[in-house]
Amino acid sequence: MIYILTGGPATGKGTRANILAEALNIPHIATGDMLRKVALKNAEIREKLQKGELISDDVITHLLEERIKEDDCKNGFVLDGYPRTYRQAELLDEILQKQGRKITKVMELVIPDELAFRRILERKKCGYCGAMYGIDFPPKVEDVCDKCGGHLTVRTDDTKETLAKRIETYRKNSRKILDFYKEKGLLLTVDASSNPESVVEDAKV
Ligand code: AMP
Numbered sequence: 283m284i285y286i287l288t289g290g291p292a293t294g295k296g297t298r299a300n301i302l303a304e305a306l307n308i309p310h311i312a313t314g315d316m317l318r319k320v321a322l323k324n325a326e327i328r329e330k331l332q333k334g335e336l337i338s339d340d341v342i343t344h345l346l347e348e349r350i351k352e353d354d355c356k357n358g359f360v361l362d363g364y365p366r367t368y369r370q371a372e373l374l375d376e377i378l379q380k381q382g383r384k385i386t387k388v389m390e391l392v393i394p395d396e397l398a399f400r401r402i403l404e405r406k407k408c409g410y411c412g413a414m415y416g417i418d419f420p421p422k423v424e425d426v427c428d429k430c431g432g433h434l435t436v437r438t439d440d441t442k443e444t445l446a447k448r449i450e451t452y453r454k455n456s457r458k459i460l461d462f463y464k465e466k467g468l469l470l471t472v473d474a475s476s477n478p479e480s481v482v483e484d485a486k487v
Contacts, residue, residue: 283306283308283357283358283359283386284358284359284361284378284383284384284385284386285299285302285358285359285360285361285385285386285387285388285389285485286360286361286364286365286385286387286388286389286463287299287302287360287361287362287389287391287481288365288388288389288390288391288456288459288460289390289391289392289393289452289474290393290398290448290449290452290453290456291398291402291445291448291449291452292393292397292398292399292401292402292405292445293391293392293393293398293474294391294393294401294474294478295312295362295363295391296310296312296362297478298389298391298474298478298481299312299360299361299362299481301478301479301481301482302360302481302482302485303359303360305482305485306358306360306485307357308354308355308357308358308359308360309354309355309359309360310359310360310362311346311349311350311355311359311360311361311362311364312362312363313342313345313346313361313362313363313364313366314362314363316345316346316349317331317337317342317345318331320345327341332444333444333447334443334444334445334447334448334451335451336366336367336451336455339367339369339370339373342364342366342370343370343373343374343377346361346364346374346377347377350377350381358386365459366451366452366455367455367459368455368458368459368462370459371459371462371463372462385463385466385468386468386485386487387468387470387485387487388460388463388468388469388470389470389471389472389481389484389485390456390460390469390470390471390472391472391474392471392472392473392474393473393474393475394475395449397475398445398449399442399445400417401416401417401418402440402445403436403440403442403445404416404417405436405437405440406421406425406434406435406436407434407435407436407437408427408429408430408432408433408434409432409433409434409435410427410430410431410432410433411427411429411430411432413427413428413429413430413432415427415428415434421434470484472484
């Protein structure tokens, strides 16, 4: 079971990937989260994330290849945020072929741009426990985490300028990737404005 959730920023890839991964009892692999961890120790990657630029295909693919070799991925995984370029889609096919595995389904999440801006610019994270808040799930007290009382802050790459760039980058890179999967009969396009739980039904082949 290998699922790819794709879509522009704030389409809710992470939320749906989490729900699906839990329902299928397989890991949720988010390349953005992997890179934010690496960025804590690597200034070059940190700078790229802050500018909203993509990390090179070789670097991110190497990280991913190592991750999916781990034992918890033996029954599959839900990928969120990869592939971001056509080359990454090709590289993923090569890696999976070597491992004798196949993609089950690719789900493209679509929302209006206006909703993406509202979701992103109002998204906040607890600096202490990592809990996320946003327009669909605000904290009870402004800027205070419901769970642990920690202070909520915006993600450092969540600015209007960075978001516009990320949407543009997504549009530029995604067409060819989506056609690649469409030709293989793997692509499902989903209206992701609401109801994230529907991902479990959508995943059924
Ligand atoms: P995300 O959390 O998925 O929005 O990703 C945050 C940032 O991480 C992106 O804006 C990129 O800079 C970087 N990133 C995440 N996944 C990839 C990928 N597959 N290839 C290149 N860069 C990536």
